[in-house]
Amino acid sequence: MKDGEAAKDTRIKVLVAKPALDGHDRGALILCRAFRDAGMEVIYAGLLATPEQVAQMAVDEDVDVVALSLLNGSHMTVFPKVARLLKEKGGDGVLVVGGGIIPEEDKPKLEAMGITGNYGPGTSLKEIIEHIRGRVRKVRTKPREATPRGLPRSSKRRRPARGR
Amino acid sequence: MRKPKSSGYWASKADELSPRGKVGGGDGPSLVWESKTLRPWLKSAPERKESFATTSGIELKTAYGPEDLRGIDPQRDTGYPGSYPFTRGIYPTMYRGRLWTMRMFSGFGTPADTNRRLKYLLSKGETGLSIAFDMPTLYGYDADDERALGEVGKCGVNVSSLDDMERLFSGIRLGDVSTSMTINAPAAVLLAMYICTAQMQGAPLKGLRGTSQTDILKEYIAQKEWAFPPEAHLRLIRDMMVYCTRKVPQWNYISISGYHIREAGASALQELAFTLADGFSYVDLGISAGLPVDSFAPRLSFFFNSTMNFLEEVAKFRAARRIWATVLKEKYGARDPRSMLLRFHTQTSGASLTWQQPLNNIVRTAIEALAATFGGTQSLHTNSYDEAWALPTEESAELALRTQQIIAEETGVADVVDPLGGSYYLEWLTRQLEVGSYSYLDKIEKLGGVVGAIRSGYLQREIADNAYQTQKRIEEGTSVVVGVNGYKAKEGRPIKTLKIDERAQRTQREALARLRSTRDSRKVESSLGELRRALQDEKSNSMPFLVRCMKSGCTLGEVMQVGREVFGEWQEPAVL
Numbered sequence: 001m002k003d004g005e006a007a008k009d010t011r012i013k014v015l016v017a018k019p020a021l022d023g024h025d026r027g028a029l030i031l032c033r034a035f036r037d038a039g040m041e042v043i044y045a046g047l048l049a050t051p052e053q054v055a056q057m058a059v060d061e062d063v064d065v066v067a068l069s070l071l072n073g074s075h076m077t078v079f080p081k082v083a084r085l086l087k088e089k090g091g092d093g094v095l096v097v098g099g100g101i102i103p104e105e106d107k108p109k110l111e112a113m114g115i116t117g118n119y120g121p122g123t124s125l126k127e128i129i130e131h132i133r134g135r136v137r138k139v140r141t142k143p144r145e146a147t148p149r150g151l152p153r154s155s156k157r158r159r160p161a162r163g164r
Numbered sequence: 165m166r167k168p169k170s171s172g173y174w175a176s177k178a179d180e181l182s183p184r185g186k187v188g189g190g191d192g193p194s195l196v197w198e199s200k201t202l203r204p205w206l207k208s209a210p211e212r213k214e215s216f217a218t219t220s221g222i223e224l225k226t227a228y229g230p231e232d233l234r235g236i237d238p239q240r241d242t243g244y245p246g247s248y249p250f251t252r253g254i255y256p257t258m259y260r261g262r263l264w265t266m267r268m269f270s271g272f273g274t275p276a277d278t279n280r281r282l283k284y285l286l287s288k289g290e291t292g293l294s295i296a297f298d299m300p301t302l303y304g305y306d307a308d309d310e311r312a313l314g315e316v317g318k319c320g321v322n323v324s325s326l327d328d329m330e331r332l333f334s335g336i337r338l339g340d341v342s343t344s345m346t347i348n349a350p351a352a353v354l355l356a357m358y359i360c361t362a363q364m365q366g367a368p369l370k371g372l373r374g375t376s377q378t379d380i381l382k383e384y385i386a387q388k389e390w391a392f393p394p395e396a397h398l399r400l401i402r403d404m405m406v407y408c409t410r411k412v413p414q415w416n417y418i419s420i421s422g423y424h425i426r427e428a429g430a431s432a433l434q435e436l437a438f439t440l441a442d443g444f445s446y447v448d449l450g451i452s453a454g455l456p457v458d459s460f461a462p463r464l465s466f467f468f469n470s471t472m473n474f475l476e477e478v479a480k481f482r483a484a485r486r487i488w489a490t491v492l493k494e495k496y497g498a499r500d501p502r503s504m505l506l507r508f509h510t511q512t513s514g515a516s517l518t519w520q521q522p523l524n525n526i527v528r529t530a531i532e533a534l535a536a537t538f539g540g541t542q543s544l545h546t547n548s549y550d551e552a553w554a555l556p557t558e559e560s561a562e563l564a565l566r567t568q569q570i571i572a573e574e575t576g577v578a579d580v581v582d583p584l585g586g587s588y589y590l591e592w593l594t595r596q597l598e599v600g601s602y603s604y605l606d607k608i609e610k611l612g613g614v615v616g617a618i619r620s621g622y623l624q625r626e627i628a629d630n631a632y633q634t635q636k637r638i639e640e641g642t643s644v645v646v647g648v649n650g651y652k653a654k655e656g657r658p659i660k661t662l663k664i665d666e667r668a669q670r671t672q673r674e675a676l677a678r679l680r681s682t683r684d685s686r687k688v689e690s691s692l693g694e695l696r697r698a699l700q701d702e703k704s705n706s707m708p709f710l711v712r713c714m715k716s717g718c719t720l721g722e723v724m725q726v727g728r729e730v731f732g733e734w735q736e737p738a739v740l
Binding site for chain 1: 299300302303305311312313314315318319383387388389427428429515518519520552553554628631632635636639645647648649658661664735736738739740
């Protein structure tokens with residue numbers, strides 16, 4: 001680890017992914033650059049990663065947020081799949097945000113599954129960055145439960161802060 | 165691969181055409197105007213912005229005059245329509261002879277769904293077909309593949325087998341229409357299906373007209389719908405070139421596409437330069453396959469974007485024609501004028517459409533369509549206003565087609581060829597884009613050609629960086645997009661959009677299950693085995709084997725899987 005302990009607690013780590021057959025990466029690549037310029041640590045999953053691979057990557061890389069982008073209409077199948085796989089793999093503390101071409105009526109359904117944002121075309125980068133910061137802040141300031149250390153991830157309700 | 169005929173060709177062209185002397189400086193009358201009229205005016209009335217520039221970052225003066233045309237020879241560089249270097253148009257009469265082809269890109273759901281839409285558009289006066297395929301088809305997976313889940317029929321029509329292709333064109337005589345198929349990684353397979361369908365209808369292959377997009381280079385650069393590594397796809401394209409040149413001589417087997425490069429975030433200059441670079445790579449490919457340049461270059465055609473910076477778009481189309489003609493003649497030694505003609509299809513820009521205040525998109529599309537006609541396009545697709553939301557409805561697609569018909573019939577722009585030719589600004593801008601393209605072509609050659617520039621991630625990064633800069637300008641408010649970061653409405657008004665349910669997925673999976681249980685599995689196995697051996701032998705032409713596979717009832721996914729096993733898959737270099 002290159003960063004100091006303190007930095008690790010404050011710096012948001014985000015995985016940007018397009019986990020489907022969807023090559024429209026303009027938005028995802030813009031977000032990668034914008035998140036990086038906003039001081040976040042950014043990992044890009046690359047194209048054609050499967051939901052399984054993305055969830056695994058998120059857990060292995062110990063990210064705070066998975067940012068999903070799809071413009072191919074498969075968000076109602078794929079976004080929940082990533083969220084479910086994250087839980088299965090022990091990444092239940094990882095926040096999931098989404099964006100792309102998402103019809104209004106799908107947004108509440110995704111929200112109910114904990115997938116927030118779901119921004120469409122024309123959203124400002126600032127709004128997306130603030131949303132992520134806000135959600136991470138909320139999780140990090142939540143009083144920690146007394147979870148015994150060394151417990152397997154999947155049994156913890158909330159992911160511990162990194163660097164402990 | 166053949167060594168470039170003249171290394172340093174591109175640099176020497178850029179140098180030859182660069183404006184000499186003081187850049188932006190005027191002479192006599194323009195200097196007088198600047199000092200006597202412009203400067204005193206600016207003192208009391210400054211301009212809106214400190215500087216003005218095109219999307220390509222070309223800085224603009226307040227006004228242009230004859231002094232800006234120095235170095236541009238009206239005979240040699242501009243000329244007349246239908247004569248070399250074709251800056252003003254590829255035919256002497258252009259739209260006075262025949263209007264552009266109105267070709268609306270359409271496809272969704274099952275082949276039967278799209279078949280109905282095609283017949284609807286034909287009944288409304290559309291003059292050519294254009295098929296949009298869904299993501300599984302574009303990547304070469306069957307509708308019943310695990311990876312296709314949730315994507316079948318969503319962004320286009322699903323075609324997983326020859327049966328699907330027959331349903332798609334049921335009741336449409338392939339001998340009588342021209343069809344454009346937007347298909348790239350599995351282009352050879354879809355062409356094989358189209359050929360089989362035409363044969364079953366009794367249409368002679370010699371008369372088959374249409375286009376398959378096939379341009380894999382722009383997939384690595386921009387649209388990112390690939391299956392195999394570049395060299396493998398280029399070999400399959402070579403097979404198509406050789407096969408079509410002999411058997412389907414009127415088929416445009418490749419449509420060299422700037423559209424997606426632009427949509428991914430490129431500037432006008434980048435779209436122009438990268439697309440031409442791809443085009444010259446395909447010329448190199450044909451020549452290295454032993455085809456004389458004049459035997460295949462007339463079949464190469466192009467596909468450009470038309471977006472909102474109106475005059476830069478018009479200049480881009482004109483520059484493209486001039487560069488193509490010049491290079492084919494000078495560098496490749498083409499003799500047949502048809503080899504030098506850059507024919508192109510245009511689509512208005514999807515990325516310029518806004519989700520906010522969607523009705524504004526009708527206006528944007530009309531302006532972009534107008535730029536394409538001023539630029540001399542051969543065919544045109546106009547986007548529908550609801551496409552930032554969903555695939556278009558029947559109603560919105562009809563309105564988009566009507567937009568073209570209004571331009572063609574009511575505005576008078578189709579009555580004179582290249583009506584903007586000779587405009588000081590336009591001719592100057594055309595030259596700027598031309599010089600900029602030669603510089604980019606030089607840079608790409610030095611990186612090892614287009615494939616080298618893809619493998620190093622250079623082209624992808626150039627585009628992603630430009631996309632980010634464009635977005636930042638919107639963020640900062642230095643670029644205004646009406647309804648998005650300026651002139652905002654308090655609340656959005658919902659529009660009616662097309663919904664694609666999961667029915668298409670079910671229908672397509674059932675059709676595949678039927679096919680798999682009724683076909684002769686021995687024929688399937690043996691034709692796939694023959695295909696595998698053909699793909700393993702670099703010298704073999706894979707097209708006849710693909711045709712045989714389709715006739716034996718193999719699916720798209722099965723054929724592509726053989727390719728994946730023989731060639732491997734492509735891993736994109738890091739582009740961050």
